[in-house]
Amino acid sequence: MRKAFVIVRRELKEIFRDINLATGVLLPPFILAGIFGFILLDPLRGAKSMHGVENIPWGALGLPPAATPEQMLVTMIIRVVAFPMFWIIPLAVTSIIAADSFAGEKERRTLEPLCVAPLSDRELFMGKTLTSVILGLACSWAAFGIFTVFARIGTTHAFGHPTFPDVTWLVSMFVFVPLLLFLGVSFAVLVSSRVSSYRSAQQITAMLVIPIVALMIGQTTGLMIMTSKALFVAAAVVAVIDLALYRLATGLFRREQILTRW
Numbered sequence: 001m002r003k004a005f006v007i008v009r010r011e012l013k014e015i016f017r018d019i020n021l022a023t024g025v026l027l028p029p030f031i032l033a034g035i036f037g038f039i040l041l042d043p044l045r046g047a048k049s050m051h052g053v054e055n056i057p058w059g060a061l062g063l064p065p066a067a068t069p070e071q072m073l074v075t076m077i078i079r080v081v082a083f084p085m086f087w088i089i090p091l092a093v094t095s096i097i098a099a100d101s102f103a104g105e106k107e108r109r110t111l112e113p114l115c116v117a118p119l120s121d122r123e124l125f126m127g128k129t130l131t132s133v134i135l136g137l138a139c140s141w142a143a144f145g146i147f148t149v150f151a152r153i154g155t156t157h158a159f160g161h162p163t164f165p166d167v168t169w170l171v172s173m174f175v176f177v178p179l180l181l182f183l184g185v186s187f188a189v190l191v192s193s194r195v196s197s198y199r200s201a202q203q204i205t206a207m208l209v210i211p212i213v214a215l216m217i218g219q220t221t222g223l224m225i226m227t228s229k230a231l232f233v234a235a236a237v238v239a240v241i242d243l244a245l246y247r248l249a250t251g252l253f254r255r256e257q258i259l260t261r262w
Contacts, residue, residue, distance in 0.1 A: 007119070007127025008134065015097065015135070025097065025135060028089050029143035036082040037150025040074060041157075074158040078151055079168070083226065084216040086140065086147075087177060091184045092209050094136035098188030099201035101128040107197060125189065125253045132185040137178055144173050168228045176231050179238040183245060184208045190249040 016022045063075055119127070151164035188205040195201050
């Protein structure tokens, strides 16, 4: 797979050569981390009441019955609101790049030189996939680092000691997010290789965000709270799907068909 990283280097150079594309990829995760981080520094500002959070199972989030409003708000921001957003943003951003992987190359008429490169079909597919995954993880983890600084300050102020990051967040960022990104990007690259235009690929891959949005709604309404155990189970399921999709995608991927059929 060493040759696949030749494609990765090529793709990263192309991305950072386009300042608009690079900005669109890099900024959203950092803006997200900054917004939630600043809110955590003073969570009670603008919060007139705790109305609307009655359905959240605070005990499942580790809060005692006598928790203060500030502790409840900090916990809600960290575990209910910001938590799934760190899945949505990197997945949404990297799927844009992945959707462009082959469909965009065809529209720009740069696909032929790429397809005649001395690489196997699997190496070419993995090179395109790893580009988005690596970039997505780098941005996600950097944004997570920024958010961690703010969250530790906010939790220290609310609880008297830092309570972030906890096991659930660590499992999410370093186990679940990489598997989720690989799933989303693999699907987007496969779609990009099977359609004739970038717009079509982008419209299809946009559906990837729908399950994550549904999970976010479940979190905010108290219907579904993700714990570390639940995340391990979810990660195992996603890993199985990743493997199945990888085998399907590399089995269907044929560069000759990309050049002649789509």
